[in-house]
Structure formats: C-alpha cells, structure tokens
Amino acid sequence: MVKNKELVIIEEWCKGCGICVEFCPVKVLELKNGKVRLIDADKCTKCGLCELRCPDFAIYLEVKE
Amino acid sequence: MASELVERYFRKETLPNIWCPGCSNGIVTAAIVRAIDNLGLDQNNVCIVSGIGCSARASGYLDFNTLHTTHGRAIAFATGIKFANPELTVIVITGDGDNAAIGGNHFIHACRRNIDLTVVMYNNHIYGMTGGQYSPTTPRFDRATTAPYGNIDRYFDICKLAIGAGATYVARGTAYHVHQLTKLIERGISHKGFSFIEALSICPTYYGRKNKKGTPADMLKWLKDHAVDIKQGSKMDPEEFHDKFIIGELLNIDEPEFVEEYQKMLNNLKVNYK
Numbered sequence: 001m002v003k004n005k006e007l008v009i010i011e012e013w014c015k016g017c018g019i020c021v022e023f024c025p026v027k028v029l030e031l032k033n034g035k036v037r038l039i040d041a042d043k044c045t046k047c048g049l050c051e052l053r054c055p056d057f058a059i060y061l062e063v064k065e
Numbered sequence: 066m067a068s069e070l071v072e073r074y075f076r077k078e079t080l081p082n083i084w085c086p087g088c089s090n091g092i093v094t095a096a097i098v099r100a101i102d103n104l105g106l107d108q109n110n111v112c113i114v115s116g117i118g119c120s121a122r123a124s125g126y127l128d129f130n131t132l133h134t135t136h137g138r139a140i141a142f143a144t145g146i147k148f149a150n151p152e153l154t155v156i157v158i159t160g161d162g163d164n165a166a167i168g169g170n171h172f173i174h175a176c177r178r179n180i181d182l183t184v185v186m187y188n189n190h191i192y193g194m195t196g197g198q199y200s201p202t203t204p205r206f207d208r209a210t211t212a213p214y215g216n217i218d219r220y221f222d223i224c225k226l227a228i229g230a231g232a233t234y235v236a237r238g239t240a241y242h243v244h245q246l247t248k249l250i251e252r253g254i255s256h257k258g259f260s261f262i263e264a265l266s267i268c269p270t271y272y273g274r275k276n277k278k279g280t281p282a283d284m285l286k287w288l289k290d291h292a293v294d295i296k297q298g299s300k301m302d303p304e305e306f307h308d309k310f311i312i313g314e315l316l317n318i319d320e321p322e323f324v325e326e327y328q329k330m331l332n333n334l335k336v337n338y339k
Contacts, residue, residue: 010067013080017087017269022282051068052243053285055091056081060068 005046005061011035013058020050020059074098074108076128084119085193087281089240089266093187094123096243096264097156100250101129111154114143116168119194119268120160120187137168140175143182151324154254157184161202162192165223169201176230176259180323183253183260186223189268197271208275224263228316233258235316239265241288242312249314258322265292265310 016034025047028040036059038044051060067077075098084090101111112130115121116139124131130153134142139157147155164172164186175182191209192198199209201221208215227235234256238246246264253260267273267284278284293301295313 008066008068013067015081015086017281019087019282019285022280023285052095053092053241055084055088057067057071057075057091057095058081060071062066062068 004064006064007038007041007044007046007050008060008062009036009038010058013056015056015058017055019053019055023049023053025049070095070098070102074102074128075126079126082126083122085268085270087267087269087284088119088193089189089281089285090120090123090187092240092243093120093185093246093264093266094126094158096238096247097123097158097185097250098127099247100254101154101156103247103251104254106154106254110152111156112143112146113156113158114139114146115158116160116163117194118160118163118192119189120158120266121163123158137163137166138171139163140168140171140182140184144175144178144180147180147182147324148327151181151328155182156254157182159184159186160193160200161186161188161190161223162198162200165201165221165226173226173230176227176232176261178323179231179233179258179320181257181259181325183250183256183262185250185253185262185264187264187266188223189266189272191268191272191275193268193271197275203272207272210271210275224261224315227259227261231259231320232261233316233318233320234260234314236261236314237263237265237310237312239288239292239312240267241285242292245312252314252317256317257325258320265312 014035021029028044113124114132115124117136124133143155143157197210199212199216203216206215236249238249253262269281292312293309298311
C-alpha cells in the first residue's frame, strides 16, 4: 500500500457517471446522491485507476508531504 | 486544489467541463496531457488546435497555446502554424464527424503531405454536440437521430484511410486502455511526419442511448472486450475476429517530412540563385 498518498474527491466536478465505482478493483467507491464517495479508506490500495478513467478529473491521488 | 496534472496543464477556471456524465472525452484529453508530460515538452512550445464538435471543446480547457477553429478545418490551421513555426509541437484534437466527414479532404492531403502534425481523433461514432446524427463511423445498422431504423452506410475505417492516404504513423487506442493510448500518443508526437491516433471513445448520451449500450462503464467494458492487440490479432481466425477491432501501432515508417523538404528547397534556391 502506498502510504504517502491520499485519495481526493472534488465533489463539485463529479457528475456521478459511475465509471470509477465500476472499475475500482477493491470496490471501495460508491455513488451517493449522484456523487462518488470513498467508503473504506483502509481498503483503498491507491492504485490510481479511478484517476486514470475519471472523465471529469474529479478524483485523484495526492502525494502527502 | 486539483490533481497536479490539472493544476499544471488545464485552465482550472473553465472546469468542470461541459461534457455529459460518462463521456470519455475527458479520459482521452487527460491521456494527451499525460503523453505531453511524459515527453517533458515545454508547455509554451506546444500548440493544440481543434475544430468543431464535442472533442473540440478540449482546446478551451487546456493551458497550452490553443486554437479553436472552424468545422473540419483544424488541420488546415495547424498546417499554417507548423509552417510558420516549425519548432512548435502541433497537436490537433478532432472528432469522427469533424475529421472524417467535414474535414475529410484536409485530412487526406495532410496525410499525403506527411507534415509533422499529430492528430488525435476522438471516435465516438456519432455527432454528439448537434444531437446524435450518424457520422461516417456509425457502425452499419446502428441507430442515430437521423437513422431511426438503422444506418445503411458502411463503417468508415479512418486508420485505413490514413494509411492509404500516406500518413507515416497510424495507431488506434481506446478510452478503456488508457496507458496504451497515452503511449501511442507519445510515440505519435515523437514521430517526425504525419501521425494519426484514433481514440475509440464512448458517447453514452446519444450513441449509447440510441443503441441501448447501457451505462458508461458498460460501454467502456465493451471496448475492453472487443479490442484485440495487434500482436494477437494476426493469430486469430476471421470467425473469432468478426466483431472485434485491432488496437496498437498499425504503421510507423519514415518518409520525407513536408516542412523539412520545403526548407531544403528554399536553401537550394538561395545557393543557386544568389
């Protein structure tokens, strides 16, 4: 697990298309009220597939200082 | 805050983009930006040119030298830019309607000229912005607003057109295979000569809805399940291959490049006619 990275969601940019939810290999994302949300931060492997496929640049991994 | 990629290469004040939920244009646009970043190109030395259509909106979101031009004419504008300043890396963002229909003639002659441009065509198989009319790449018998009983025209393979017309780098990727697409765009930009990259995309709003293709994720899965890498494709028998398509590098050859040839001619004339 990559410890120095954090998954960030920009809610205002998310259109709730569900692509990241579907392709998350560990199923830690869900849609709630039309927006994506991280349901289990501990299980997230920070693989970055959600960032790679998000058409709205609304989910990404941020490197923590 | 947004991702490093967005902070550096996008005009953040223009976001969120206006593309529909699940439209893959954002995925392909990000792939282009990653390719530019991976190559370490100077942002001020890159020029993005687009025509008209959903894909063409990308030039507005990107923070490079950008030009949003007229329908089908992006390549004509890009040719002028490259000619006036050969040092620039010129990338054209276009769609299947913009490039294969309205801009078809500009496209084939730019291929033939082998001018050093990189053209990325977002192929979503439909005219999205104007309301879902069928395009040259709408598959046969698929539906569109203007083909309510199915489209009779045959599918236009634009990669084959590019190869036939004389492009020297031709590749096909998809919005599902993002890493590969990024690599293909990188190679296209690095290639000296006319590079064409077809990025198979999804339009859930029009093409998807008209043809009952399901959710955006279902449409991306369809791309995943029907794409065959060029390395495997040659080993498949035609029956197995009938509903599949090839992805990867289809052509990569060296031919004299137009701007360089022009410069050579100018230099010759200067020597001979002093």
